[in-house]
Amino acid sequence: MSSISFSGLLNSVFSFPILGYGASFLKDSVISVMRTGPVPKHVALIMDGNRTYAQRMNLPLRDGHNAGAESLVSVLDVCFRLGVHHVTIYAFSIENFNRSQEEIDTLFEILRDKLELLSLESSSFAQLNKIKIKIIGDKALIPEDILKDLEDVEERTKNSTSPRVLNVCFPYTSRDEITHSIREIATKAQAGEIQDIKNNIDLKLLHDSLYMGEEAPPLDLLIRTSGHTRLSDFMLWQCNENCTIEFVKTLWPDFKFLGITSLILKWMYYKTLQLDDEENDQGSTERKIVKNILQDLPHPPNIVSVTERG
Amino acid sequence: MSESSTIKHPGNTVRSRNIITVFNSILRNLFSSPPDSDKEYKSATNEIFYLLNRAILLSIFFFLAVYKNIQYLFRRMGSRISTLAYYPSKTPQLIREDVSKLSKIPKRVSCILDLRDDEDENGGVDGLISDISELTAWSISAGIPNLTIYEFNGTVTDYLPTLRRYIKKNLSIYFGTDAIPIFSIWVPHENIIIYSTDESQTVHPSSPPPHQVDLKITILSRVDGKPTIVELTKTMSELALNLELSVKDITTELIDEELVTLVGHEPDLLLSFGPSLDLQDYPPWHIRLSEIYWEPDNMYVDYAVFLRALQKYSNCKIKLGK
Numbered sequence: 001m002s003s004i005s006f007s008g009l010l011n012s013v014f015s016f017p018i019l020g021y022g023a024s025f026l027k028d029s030v031i032s033v034m035r036t037g038p039v040p041k042h043v044a045l046i047m048d049g050n051r052t053y054a055q056r057m058n059l060p061l062r063d064g065h066n067a068g069a070e071s072l073v074s075v076l077d078v079c080f081r082l083g084v085h086h087v088t089i090y091a092f093s094i095e096n097f098n099r100s101q102e103e104i105d106t107l108f109e110i111l112r113d114k115l116e117l118l119s120l121e122s123s124s125f126a127q128l129n130k131i132k133i134k135i136i137g138d139k140a141l142i143p144e145d146i147l148k149d150l151e152d153v154e155e156r157t158k159n160s161t162s163p164r165v166l167n168v169c170f171p172y173t174s175r176d177e178i179t180h181s182i183r184e185i186a187t188k189a190q191a192g193e194i195q196d197i198k199n200n201i202d203l204k205l206l207h208d209s210l211y212m213g214e215e216a217p218p219l220d221l222l223i224r225t226s227g228h229t230r231l232s233d234f235m236l237w238q239c240n241e242n243c244t245i246e247f248v249k250t251l252w253p254d255f256k257f258l259g260i261t262s263l264i265l266k267w268m269y270y271k272t273l274q275l276d277d278e279e280n281d282q283g284s285t286e287r288k289i290v291k292n293i294l295q296d297l298p299h300p301p302n303i304v305s306v307t308e309r310g
Numbered sequence: 311m312s313e314s315s316t317i318k319h320p321g322n323t324v325r326s327r328n329i330i331t332v333f334n335s336i337l338r339n340l341f342s343s344p345p346d347s348d349k350e351y352k353s354a355t356n357e358i359f360y361l362l363n364r365a366i367l368l369s370i371f372f373f374l375a376v377y378k379n380i381q382y383l384f385r386r387m388g389s390r391i392s393t394l395a396y397y398p399s400k401t402p403q404l405i406r407e408d409v410s411k412l413s414k415i416p417k418r419v420s421c422i423l424d425l426r427d428d429e430d431e432n433g434g435v436d437g438l439i440s441d442i443s444e445l446t447a448w449s450i451s452a453g454i455p456n457l458t459i460y461e462f463n464g465t466v467t468d469y470l471p472t473l474r475r476y477i478k479k480n481l482s483i484y485f486g487t488d489a490i491p492i493f494s495i496w497v498p499h500e501n502i503i504i505y506s507t508d509e510s511q512t513v514h515p516s517s518p519p520p521h522q523v524d525l526k527i528t529i530l531s532r533v534d535g536k537p538t539i540v541e542l543t544k545t546m547s548e549l550a551l552n553l554e555l556s557v558k559d560i561t562t563e564l565i566d567e568e569l570v571t572l573v574g575h576e577p578d579l580l581l582s583f584g585p586s587l588d589l590q591d592y593p594p595w596h597i598r599l600s601e602i603y604w605e606p607d608n609m610y611v612d613y614a615v616f617l618r619a620l621q622k623y624s625n626c627k628i629k630l631g632k
Contacts, residue, residue: 036364175562175598182543183560189547190557197551201544203536228626229602236594240535242318245587247602269371270321276335 027257031081034261037268038275040220043079044088044235047072049226049251056251062106067253069114073125075260080129080164082264086216088167090234094141094176108146111170115153130162136211137172138180167212174236181209210237219243221267223260225252244270322586332375340368385607389614396614400484405451408617412624420458420530420577420600421445422592423611424584425465432610438466439473441583441611442527443480448616449525450491451484456526458577462590464531467497470504478506491524498573499533534573535593542568569595576600579623583611601626 013019047068054064072089079087091111097104119126119133126133135150142150150170185201188194194201208214219238224231227249231239239245246263248255398404409415423441426433432440442459449457459466466473474495481490496503505523542565549555576596582588582604589597603619 032359033363033366033370036360037367173598175566175595178539178595179560179562179565182539182546182565183557185543186547186550186555186560187557190550190553192551194547197544197547201540201547203540206536206540206543229622230599230626231597231602233598236597237536240589240594240597241591242320243589244320244322245589245602265370266374267321268367269374272339272371273332273335274321276338 030261031078034082034265034268038271039083040264040267040271041084041217042086042088042219042221043084043264044090044219044222044239045072045075046090046222046224046232046234047252047255048224048228049255050253052226053251053253061103062110064253065107065110069110071253071255072114073118074256076125076131076166078257078260079264080131085163086165086167088136088169088212088216088219088235090172090232091168091170092137092172093233094138094171094173095233096171097141108143111168112146112149115150115168119153119157126157126166129164130160131157131164131166132160133157133166133168136167136169136177138176141171165216167216169234172211173233174231175233177211178237180211181206184209207237212238221246221263223248223263225250225255225259319588319590320586329375329379332379333372336368336371336375340365382607385605389605389608389612392614393612396617398613400447402447402451402484405448405613406453409452409620412620414624415452415454415620416578416601416623417454418456418458418575418577419449419454419579419581420460420596421611422460422580422582422584422588422590425461425463435465435469439469439476440480442466442473443477444611444613445616446477446493446525446527447480447484448613450481450493452620454525456528456575456577458528458530458574460530460590460592462532464499464529464533467500467529467531470495470497470502474504474506492522493525493527494523495527495529496574497529499531499538528574530573530593532591535591538569538572538593539595542572566595569593579603579619581616581619583608583615585609599628 050064050068051061053059053067054061057064059067076087092107096107099107115133118124118131121127125131133153135154139147185194185205189197189201219235220243222231222235222239222243222245224245224247227247229247231245244267246266248259248263250259398408423438425435425438428434430437438461445457445459477493478490481493485491490506493506494503546555546560550557550560573593573596576598577600580592580597580600580602582602584604585607587602587604601623603622605615605618608615
């Protein structure tokens with residue numbers, strides 16, 4: 001509870017014009033400082049805690065989700081300004097279809113409205129920042145009217161020239177994604193497109209056939225808010241190797257500038273040290289590698305046996 | 311340890327680092343040329359701004375390093391104290407008493423263990439085997455029926471008879487020599503299952519178990535993860551090519567079924583005993599809803615950590631998409 005009142009206090013302090021200006025100047029400087037270090041290329045977010053937030057603040061559910069959307073915009077802004085290329089968000093899980101129809105409809109509507117708000121006009125966030133929006137997941141499960149709007153959103157932003165991509169996972173589960181990849185490969189094999197099944201099906205092909213495909217860089221940082229230490233079927237394939245997973249207690253609507261920058265800063269700190277280690281290691285392994293000690297030895301003297309003298 | 315270098319670990323898991331090496335590398339970074347400043351920082355003013363910002367960043371890292379080290383000291387001290395305070399002196403009754411206070415315990419626990427260097431404390435294969443035998447004893451005492459051990463290289467599969475002997479020896483310390491609990495060890499990749507009761511032969515998993523088993527141990531390594539899914543894809547593609555399997559029938563349920571037979575069930579609780587969370591290429595299909603537990607800066611397979619993980623599990627709510 002204390003974090004809510006604290007951030008609420010901060011927000012009201014910064015709503016004074018001068019302080020607000022100061023704060024945005026401060027934020028800009030933090031970002032330009034952080035840009036000088038190694039920045040994660042791909043960040044994934046599980047935005048958990050909208051409903052708990054609404055309950056705690058005595059708000060209707062819809063306002064909780066709205067507050068979450070606001071949080072998302074500020075987090076996206078920080079990420080893209082820092083130089084993150086791909087941001088992937090878990091908007092709706094296939095398991096979420098277990099919720100009440102009313103909430104599903106609300107969620108779909110909010111998602112559509114927010115994505116349109118992000119991308120509709122030329123002054124909108126996505127178009128201004130040249131962000132490509134991609135829908136990741138089993139599109140067959142989306143109701144037709146919503147799907148059409150979402151495809152419009154994808155269409156409008158697909159010509160962006162910058163590397164910035166927002167992957168919206170909707171409706172998505174990682175197991176479904178892996179299944180999809182296997183099915184794609186089997187379809188290709190059946191059609192005779194893969195010649196030598198034994199040799200040509202490998203980890204890379206399976207990875208490239210995932211919804212996200214080969215263009216997405218490897219995942220560097222996965223963040224889940226509101227304290228659950230589970231992955232809930234999100235990006236299991238991508239996050240289990242060379243990826244920092246952070247579980248934070250903050251509820252998603254309270255997760256703003258400070259939350260995201262501190263996690264990325266922490267990631268950068270360790271990355272800097274790791275890169276430095278790797279540089280040093282390479283130097284030392286070059287020195288260590290000796291191919292075959294036995295063969296490199298000089299010739300021994302002639303071998304002469306006492307009993308087998310020829 | 312050479313094999314484990316084939317996997318890249320996330321940055322925050324780099325181990326054995328002291329404050330001096332950290333300062334060293336920060337300083338080196340300060341004086342080294344910026345990595346990718348080719349086009350953006352052309353003009354001289356921009357260059358100066360860049361250097362200034364970089365200096366600020368590195369000084370933040372400097373304070374972070376000090377803070378992390380102090381935090382590390384406190385955490386190590388805390389965990390030492392809790393180990394001293396909690397130690398159940400190898401008595402199953404005490405462990406059961408600890409667990410009885412909890413509202414629920416997991417059916418399947420999976421532990422990610424590290425193979426440490428031979429010269430480290432509790433290192434090498436011997437250290438790994440002694441860790442596994444302790445975990446076995448705790449699980450049986452707590453009443454958990456399934457234990458999975460994940461070690462990246464799968465080193466311990468070459469030492470199964472030794473492992474069985476060690477576990478039995480350790481269990482006899484806990485439970486006495488008259489009635490040692492019965493366990494089975496399953497290595498899915500090699501298709502081997504051995505029972506603690508038959509000293510000699512290895513039985514194939516298809517044959518029925520000889521006795522009531524108190525704990526089923528599964529040994530996994532990285533080949534049970536993504537490579538197994540690749541193999542499954544190959545098999546399914548071949549079946550599809552020969553028209554023995556319709557592509558439409560490849561569903562999440564079918565793959566889950568196959569992977570359960572090939573690798574086992576998804577664990578309810580995934581325990582990492584490393585200093586920070588590193589999944590080390592753990593089978594991705596099997597971490598869907600598992601509750602993940604680890605303690606920052608912890609390094610040992612410790613009963614206090616095991617118990618706290620069970621406590622955390624008993625408090626978590628299980629909700630599927632709701």
